[in-house]
Amino acid sequence: MTTVKTFSRRDVSEHNTNRSAWIVIGNKIYDVTKFLDEHPGGCEVLLEQAGGDGTEAFEDVGHSTDARAMKEEFYVGDIIEEEKTTYSYDKKTWKSGVVGDNKQRGEGSSLKDSIIWYSIVALIVALVYYLINH
Numbered sequence: 371m372t373t374v375k376t377f378s379r380r381d382v383s384e385h386n387t388n389r390s391a392w393i394v395i396g397n398k399i400y401d402v403t404k405f406l407d408e409h410p411g412g413c414e415v416l417l418e419q420a421g422g423d424g425t426e427a428f429e430d431v432g433h434s435t436d437a438r439a440m441k442e443e444f445y446v447g448d449i450i451e452e453e454k455t456t457y458s459y460d461k462k463t464w465k466s467g468v469v470g471d472n473k474q475r476g477e478g479s480s481l482k483d484s485i486i487w488y489s490i491v492a493l494i495v496a497l498v499y500y501l502i503n504h
């Protein structure tokens with residue numbers, strides 16, 4: 371059995387320089403010190419997140435599947451159970467990305483939307499009918 375190392379967010383916050391840079395992404399901790407010079411997005415953005423939670427920044431960039439796989443090379447451990455966060459990103463399925471996202475948002479309003487559209491069409495039809503017959 372492999373035991374996963376765990377660290378508190380305070381532990382992570384100590385690794386906030388180019389000598390040791392840890393970033394939290396999705397409650398997992400990555401030591402990107404050796405990656406600083408190789409990151410295609412530059413070392414500055416990584417250093418900005420170093421010692422903290424870079425989940426949002428990482429997801430906002432829309433990193434490729436390759437980039438996601440690559441980050442596992444730098445995995446050092448997990449955030450301790452008590453300090454784990456639920457991210458808004460957890461609810462999204464990143465594989466289907468924007469499509470799933472739209473579907474999620476659309477579900478609530480699609481019925482309302484179509485009722486409004488049908489009403490507008492019905493009104494126009496009624497108006498045309500009225501104008502023709504008068």
Ligand code: HEM
Pocket residue numbers: 393400402409410411412415416419424427428431432433434435436437438440441444
């Ligand atoms: C271990 C963590 C990370 C890995 C392995 C990683 C890897 C990569 C890779 C491979 C790319 C090239 C484009 C792609 O394949 O998506 C990239 C681009 C980029 N990354 Fe990261 N990245 C990491 C963390 C971050 C973080 C925390 C930020 C914070 C903002 C960030 C910002 C960017 C930006 C701005 C680009 C450039 C996008 C562009 O020019 O199109 N990355 N990263």
